[in-house]
Amino acid sequence: xxxxxxxxxxxxxxxxxxxxxxxxxxxxxxxxxxxxxxxxxxxxxxxxxxxxxxxxxxxxxxxxxxxxxxxxxxxxxxxxxxxxxxxxxxxxxxxxxxxxxxxxxxxxxxxxxxxxxxxxxxxxxxxxxxxxxxxxxxxxxxxxxxxxxxxxxxxxxxxxxxxxxxxxxxxxxxxxxxxxxxxxxxxxxxxxxxxxxxxxxxxxxxxxxxxxxxxxxxxxxxxxxxxxxxxxxxxxxxxxxxxxxxxxxxxxxxxxxxxxxxxxxxxxxxxxxxxxxxxxxxxxxxxxxxxxxxxxxxxxxxxxxxxxxxxxxxxxxxxxxxxxxxxxxxxxxxxxxxxxxxxxxxxxxxxxxxxxxxxxxxxxxxxxxxxxxxxxxxxxxxxxxxxxxxxxxxxxxxxxxxxxxxxxxxxxxxxxxxxxxxxxxxxxxxxxxxxxxxxxxxxxxxxxxxxxxxxx
Numbered sequence: 447x448x449x450x451x452x453x454x455x456x457x458x459x460x461x462x463x464x465x466x467x468x469x470x471x472x473x474x475x476x477x478x479x480x481x482x483x484x485x486x487x488x489x490x491x492x493x494x495x496x497x498x499x500x501x502x503x504x505x506x507x508x509x510x511x512x513x514x515x516x517x518x519x520x521x522x523x524x525x526x527x528x529x530x531x532x533x534x535x536x537x538x539x540x541x542x543x544x545x546x547x548x549x550x551x552x553x554x555x556x557x558x559x560x561x562x563x564x565x566x567x568x569x570x571x572x573x574x575x576x577x578x579x580x581x582x583x584x585x586x587x588x589x590x591x592x593x594x595x596x597x598x599x600x601x602x603x604x605x606x607x608x609x610x611x612x613x614x615x616x617x618x619x620x621x622x623x624x625x626x627x628x629x630x631x632x633x634x635x636x637x638x639x640x641x642x643x644x645x646x647x648x649x650x651x652x653x654x655x656x657x658x659x660x661x662x663x664x665x666x667x668x669x670x671x672x673x674x675x676x677x678x679x680x681x682x683x684x685x686x687x688x689x690x691x692x693x694x695x696x697x698x699x700x701x702x703x704x705x706x707x708x709x710x711x712x713x714x715x716x717x718x719x720x721x722x723x724x725x726x727x728x729x730x731x732x733x734x735x736x737x738x739x740x741x742x743x744x745x746x747x748x749x750x751x752x753x754x755x756x757x758x759x760x761x762x763x764x765x766x767x768x769x770x771x772x773x774x775x776x777x778x779x780x781x782x783x784x785x786x787x788x789x790x791x792x793x794x795x796x797x798x799x800x801x802x803x804x805x806x807x808x809x810x811x812x813x814x815x816x817x818x819x820x821x822x823x824x825x826x827x828x829x830x831x832x833x834x835x836x837x838x839x840x841x842x843x844x845x846x847x848x849x850x851x852x853x854x855x856x857x858x859x860x861x862x863x864x865x866x867x868x869x870x871x872x873x874x875x876x877x878x879x880x881x882x883x884x885x886x887x888x889x890x891x892x893x894x895x896x897x898x899x900x901x902x
Contacts, residue, residue, distance in 0.1 A: 451478070454488040462491070481748060481788060482854050483795070490852045504621045505550035507585065508735055509578040510852060516585070517570045518546035518553075519601050520563060521608055546585060547607040551621035554579075557587035568599040582686050583620045610681045616657035618684060618691050619735060626680040627693070628704060628712065629653035629660075630719045634673050652739070653693060654719035655712075659739045664695035674716045676704040689736045689849030725843055725865075728794035728855070736849040742857075743843035743865055744791030753785045754829035755816055783813045785833060789842065789857070792876065796855035798844055804862045808842070809833060841865065 451474075458465055458474065465471035470491055477487035501515045523544040542557040544565075563569050572592040576583050587593065601607070612626040634651040649664040651673075662682075671677060680700040682693045695701060704712070725741040757779030758764065759771035766779050785800040785808065806812050811819070816829045825831075845861040 451484045454484045458488060458491060477853065480853050481750075486854060503550040504546070504548050504553050505617075505619065507553055507576055507583050507621055508850075509576060509583055512575045513573055514575075515570070515572045516546075516548075516574055517568065517596065517599070517601070518548045519568045519599070519604060519607055520561065520565050521545040521547050521552060521604065523561065523565050545623070549602055549607075551611070551619070552607070552623050553583060553585045553621050554623075555585035555587060557591075557593075558589060559587060559591065559593065562593050562595040566604045568596040568601055570594050570596055612680075614657040615653060615655050615660045616734075618660060618693070620684075620686055620689075620691065622684040622691070624681055625684055625693070626678070626682070627653070627655070628676065628678045629655045630714060630716050631671060631673055631675045631677065632659065632716075632720060634671075654714070656714040656718070658737070659719075659723075660691060660693055661738065662693040662695065666695060666697055666699075668695070668701065670703060671701075676709045676712065676716070677701055678704050689851075690738055690847060691736065723845065728789070728791045728796055730793075731796065731848050731857075732794045732850065732855055734848075734850070736847070738847050739845070740848060741843060741845040742789070742791065742796070743841065744789040744795075746787050746837045746840050746842060747790045747795065748788040749830070749834045749837050750786035750788065750797070751830070753787070753833050754783065754827075755813070755820060756782050756784060758782050781813060781817065783809075783816055783829075785809070785837070787837060789844065792879070794855075796848065796857045798846075798857045798859050800859050800862060804859055808862055809836065 455465065455471070455474070458470060462470055465474070474487055474491060477490065478484065482490070502511075504516070504518060507516075521544070523542065525540050525542045528539050528541050539558065540560070542559070542561055544555055545552050546555050546569075547553075561569060570593065571585075571587055573588075573590050575586050575588065577586055578584070610624045610626040611622070612628075613622070615627060615629060618625055618627070630653065632652040632654045634649065636647060636649055638645050639648050640646075646665070647667075649668055651662055653660050653662050678701065679693070679695065682695050682699045685692050685694050709715075723739060723741045725743045728742055728744060731737055731740060731742060752765075757766050757769070759766050759774055759777050760780050761774045761777065762771065764771055764773060766777060769776060769779060771777050783802045783805050785798075785805045787798050787800070788795055789798050800808060802813060809816070819832060820826060820828045822828075841864070843863050843865045844857065844859040846857055846859040848855055848857045850856075
């Protein structure tokens with residue numbers, strides 16, 4: 447057994463029992479095959495399969511958590527009868543659904559057991575779990591879950607929790623349904639969409655405050671609102687798409703421009719929010735389920751299989767294998783190019799997807815030139831191998847959107863560049879993170895030459 451993974455397997459065994467019989471050992475090895483660090487793989491499996499029960503708040507919930515404890519106030523509660531399938535001997539069963547909230551957010555729940563309370567009551571749930579339903583986190587209460595009513599709770603009242611919570615953009619996530627915020631409109635565009643057979647005008651764009659940015663969609667007109675406007679929103683819905691929250695302005699949403707005297711008291715302006723985001727550490731990205739329009743930098747430590755020239759389905763743009771799309775069957779594929787790389791900055795790592803436009807810039811070859819290389823080498827892996835030689839070890843900065851799953855952080859790059867930061871500055875920053883002893887020793891024993899980073 448590898449000495450590096452042995453301690454993690456021992457900890458998993460102590461927490462979860464026989465790893466071979468439960469299939470957890472196979473899942474652990476699968477995560478390692480995806481280059482997930484052993485520590486991250488262990489924590490992922492402990493969250494997924496249980497282990498020591500953790501006490502969580504609504505804001506801490508994410509997909510596929512198991513065996514945790516949570517306390518919240520029931521905002522809404524309903525029940526419906528579920529008819530058994532034909533031939534089943536069981537009678538009709540009841541499914542209880544509703545919304546549970548605490549001071550950090552609210553979440554939809556479903557339970558096959560009757561709750562020990564009603565709307566407005568505070569309940570404690572142990573051995574709960576979560577799943578993803580319609581791109582949202584859903585709290586599930588199963589047969590093994592334990593519930594109890596909490597008569598005296600410090601949680602906010604029903605009326606307080608039922609209202610639209612005012613949040614900064616960075617704090618809006620999958621646990622939110624209705625939120626309020628004050629933000630600046632950075633981008634704004636209009637488009638026509640077909641909804642139930644009728645053409646509707648939709649406004650979309652990007653909101654920003656001092657904490658971050660989020661996309662928004664408005665299904666109503668926004669008179670007097672334009673790029674640069676600072677607006678206050680109440681009762682907007684939060685929808686999730688590919689792990690990213692989006693602010694949706696509907697008929698019931700209240701919005702109004704912020705008056706100049708009030709805008710002067712805010713911690714942001716149109717000018718401050720319009721600046722390009724400064725690169726942040728990967729560990730900060732890892733601390734959140736998703737981040738919109740964020741920048742980071744690091745070294746390419748791996749170019750993943752699936753990089754290079756690929757074929758896509760002309761109907762759905764899925765990557766196809768052997769001229770076959772899993773949705774549309776046999777198709778004539780469209781050539782494309784992409785790069786899947788792992789970026790590491792010393793605080794963490796993430797998987798970055800570079801689409802064709804960025805791949806051509808980073809690689810220095812167009813799709814047509816890459817195809818010519820593949821033909822001349824008479825090898826379908828020629829471009830992939832060339833990418834590995836060319837990119838591994840190089841220092842890059844990327845800007846785009848991130849989302850986190852049990853396999854780690856996925857980052858879809860929209861921009862990429864070589865930082866102009868001096869190499870000496872990077873070395874000093876690294877020594878500073880290592881501690882004063884290393885920094886002093888470096889100053890005494892070595893010198894770092896100036897100049898830019900040569901990536902040619």
